[in-house]
Amino acid sequence: MAQLHDVIVVGVGGMGSAACWQLARRGLRVLGIERFDIGHAMGSSHGLNRIIRLAYFEHPSYVPLLRRAYELWRETERLLSQRLLYVTGSIDSGPAGSRVIEGSLASCREHDLPHELLDAAETGRRFPGYRLPEGHLALHQPDGGFVASERAILGHVALAIGAGATIHGREKVLAVEPKYGRVEVVTDRARYEAGRVVVAAGGWISDLVPELRDGRAVAERQVLGWFLPKRPSLFTMDRFPVSNLETELGHFYQFPIWGVPGFKIGLYHHRHETGHADALSREPTPADEALLRAGIRLAFPEADGPTLRLSACLFTNTPDEHFVVDTAPGAPEIVVASPCSGHGFKFSSVIGEIIADLATGRDSPFDLSLFRMGRLAA
Incomplete structure (x- = not known):
């Protein structure tokens, strides 16, 4: 029965x-x-934490959901007497006119979010763990951070x-x-x-x-990496905002040191490995590490130290x-x-x-x- x-x-x-x-x-x-x-x-x-941000380049209609999400994360913290939400500020970066910059600006303007638009040099002065490529802009929004997932x-x-x-x-x-x-x-x-x-x-x-x-919900393999910075002081939560970085190598996302004592980085659509969730490998490889290091060397050279940890997870993607x-x-x-x-x-x-x-x-x-x-x- x-x-x-x-x-x-x-x-x-x-x-x-x-x-x-x-x-x-x-x-x-x-x-x-x-x-x-x-x-x-x-x-x-898994992998300790996930970014949260209000300047949502994906679509402005996500912002009301995010505001309620922040309220509920804080309520959950109170009920558990345990911290879940860490505010570091967030950076969305890409070339002028890129989807990340224009989408983030659209969300900020539509929902009256406090923000600053910085060039690469100013970003590096304010947040010295960043060495953005020449011509990149960075939208800084002070409410971004991460959730202890x-x-x-x-x-x-x-x-x-x-x-x-x-x-x-x-x-x-x-x-x-x-x-x-x-x-x-x-x-x-x-x-x-x-x-x-x-x-x-x-x-x-x-x-x-x-x-x-039939392709409407496709599992994709992702790999996250934690690396020991040459100068860890540049990547602490008070000096290194979480970020999304649109580049010619792909779309990287970054975290300050928390939990594992290293700088954390991932790459959206990593190696474009898709298939059934049971068939995708959870074992990271040297090729996975090389992709992540390419992003580090492009924009975060002071984080290019020894590997501490690699971890595979899944995205499940819709076509849009x-x-x-x-x-x-x-x-x-x-x-x-x-x-x-x-x-x-x-x-x-x-x-x-x-x-x-x-x-x-x-x-x-x-x-x-x-x-x-x-x-x-x-």
Whole structure:
């Protein structure tokens, strides 16, 4: 016999853990099911931290979501008595006229965000860990920083359990089947039934949501690197803002020293390795390191010291790289959340709240038109 719940959340990572908490705090009977450990290194949210920023070059409509995300991260910190959000300021850099510069400026102007536009020389004087290429501009926004992603997932899970949720790790979901207005979830251990199901399965989401197959949600291998700077004092949180850097070598993203005692860097679309999440290697290689070092040598030469750590993770990309937050076509009892195309973790606090609204039939106060699944239809 299927076990009964109000809501089942499939995937207890960034989005799923926040959804479990937001649903449980509303008094619902919640079951969260995670294929791996609670807090694992197979998905998209490990590697200690993730950037958060208000000057959102991807689209100005993300900014209201971000403002609420900041509020919820701070609320979560208070409830846990644990710090999750670190403000360092943020830099978005690229050549004049580039997508990063023009998009960041558009968000700042539309939402009246405080910011400064600096040239490469001034950026280096203000933040001497940066040596931007000649001709680059840098938009500095003082509210940017990072979220302690691994800590945040465990925190959301702890809050959800404290509010009455049941969480299962190491249990693989095999199918999500709508039946007469309810949903049955079949796993490798049991069958469960709920009035609503949230599918937040990250790189495995297309296995469970047919509408996201055929290139609509594609897992991509990423590698993060931590390197010991020649001058660590230049890369501390008070001297080195988080950043996005659009270059001829690709789009790099950077963090100050925190956790691991090194400068952290990644490259969007790294080596363009895509495939099923189970088939992508989690083992970093010398070729991965070489790509990251190229970015360091281009713009952060004082960080070009010994390698401390390399870690592989996944992005799950839609064709337009915007999120998916919607109910399934023809099955409003199934809520689909993510993929996030490598820029979603910062939003997980507010996406959890939005998921809870969708799963309980409430209208979200946010404009979600950018995230509808219908836009991805062939």
